[in-house]
Amino acid sequence: MQSAITSRSKLPDVGTTIFTTIGQLSTEHQALNLSSGAPNFDCDPQLVENVAKAMRAGHNQYAAMPGLPALREALADKVANLYGCQYDPVTEITILASASQGLYSAISALVHPGDEVIYFEPAFDSYAPITRLQGAIPVPVKLSLEDYSVNWDEVAAAITPRTRMIIVNSPHNPTGMIFSEEDIRRLTALTADTAIVILSDEVYEHVVFDGQPHRSMARYPALAERSVVVSSFGKTYSVTGWRVGYCLAPAELMYEIRKVHQFMVFAADTPMQHAFAEALATPDSYLGLSAFYQQKRDILALALRDSPFQLLPSAGSFFLLARFSHFSPDSDGDMVITLIREAKVATIPLSAFYSDSTNTGMIRLCFAKDDPTLLEGARRLCAWSAAHA
Template sequence: MRNIEADRIKTLPTSIFSTMSKLAVEHEAVNLGQGFPDFDGPEWIIDEAFRAMKESKNQYAPSAGIMSLRMAIGNINKKYYDIGWDAETNITVTAGATEALYCAIQAIINPGDEVILFEPYYDAHKADVILAGGIPRFITLKKPAFDFNANELEELINPKTKAIILNTPHNPTGKVFTNAELESIAALAVKSDLIIISDEVYEFLTFDGHSHIPIATLPGMAGRTITISSTGKTFGMTGWKIGYACANAALTDAIRKVHQWTTFAVNTPAQHAMAKAFNDIENYLPDFRLKYQRKRDKLYEALLQTEFKPHLPQGSYFIMVDLPPDRYEDDIEAAKDLVINHGLATIPPSAFYTKSDEGGTMLRLCFAKRDRTLESGIEKLKRL
């Protein structure tokens, strides 16, 4: 039988999320692995989706997204970051941030182009670069602060480098990039004429006074940045898969060229509901943040009492923990032992590293879970 797989997909691994979630189901484990809430987003947003369906908003949306949602996205960017994205020419609604990432990378990467990723990376970032025929290059965010060396970043840049993929607040480390760090990345992007793809899906989840800064707001960056976000994270409805990309008109045209041949348009009633949700975001955000801050504190403080020492996250809904010394060979062994023998699913982060083996020393836990899920997870870790 002829080889059915295209060459470009041969090196793509099965997503670690599918592998761990399957094991979690098989072993009826408490799932602190995959990154989504085990509770619903607000009921009033669900009601808005129903209303849209009842009001016959059930056919294809415009390819770039319904205008009221694009305008709402433009408004929140103006309000929170003082950045002026135009609904007509700068904003594209996609099937989750996942599709925005795919379209953005397909839109700008030629085979052989190099793309720099900070590791640990969100695994779709690397897969998307490979799917576009690009070559991923890596710079490691090193423990304990998950910081990087700007000289090392500069050394990675060469004439083949086309883009840097950034993710802040960062999955899986919880790092929120500082203004100084973003400035150093921006300076290199300007100097070497690079595009920044900035994945900001956790933009509204920052803690302890850390604030999220979109790199597009730095001088000279709005014209060379594709900013990607997701209503799934902001409003706790990951299954609705409504994301978006904001960029200047030329980059937006390129993204839309791919988007029209990928999904063309995304779920209409959910877009209507999200337009309403963004219009009321000011009332929604304080409780949302407090709820997640409490969950982070609960898990973090409990972890301090276990052998799995946590790194305090500044943002996102993840906590990285160090493995107890000498107990496990690596993160894969630890994650398998926890899920199979102790009923707790986690994510082994070595799946998010290519260059460094630091991932083998940690596990990723997600705290976007009901209190009782967190409590049973903590119980299992304490009993170890």
């Protein structure tokens, strides 16, 4: 049907996300999936049983707008034990319909037209569009292409009187970088005595490798008092399709975020909230995640060791970056399409995480997959690259 209305797009230069595009192409070519940042294995069966139990007990209507009290209380205890910060479960913790909804709620509640929002590229693809939808200006600062470190002098130069928010993401998607103590020190110094809000995307908070701690904004009082921390039950419990996350913030900031949240979804799924409250009673359900995914990172890295792909270090998250520019002149977008069609392996071009046409010569691999998938994906990539490098 042809519409009688001509719409004026708020995002005229935004099309279908790269994840949808790659997913469709992968299906067409029956490619093995090392692209999407979601596990391909089942969650703990007890978690499913606890959701079913909640449903059978009649917990099928709206939860309280801020979230199930028992779940907020469990999160307050968890955060206090891990990071030493005590959030009030009544006024400073909100359960969300995904971390993505948390990002949108926080940006739309706290950022106004004409404000500037600094974020780091490569970046998760929703930060800039959400900012633009508020009439605000996204200000990308590029991470080093060598080691994906932050150049804090460039951040300082990007700060203006209109800077309202800095978005940080550690562990980082797509690079696997994590913040160091020096990063924390510089961020603290740059935001001290300002009105800048820090929006901290911490969905991979329990996926940090090689004995490093997760440096949550909640761990540092000078940052916690100006930070909105967003995290994800889906990533932690391997149920990304359940779309439940949470948000931590000082009460004054949370009051504004909840105004948006109530008109977006009102409340996250009730049975899932009951199940997550039970899961949090067993800390091992999340404390063992780093070792679990470190093993998967190492399986994929070892299987690709003899390929011409150069793997960059991954200190956290679900992802490894692989450089190919030394053996192919192709753009990373073209390389991804070639690998889908010829190697039958789906990956993501790193350029998809930039707002400009940056060609990185790198692809992103996701190792949140079962071991046979990792090994078969590596075998295919090795076979293809041996014939083409």
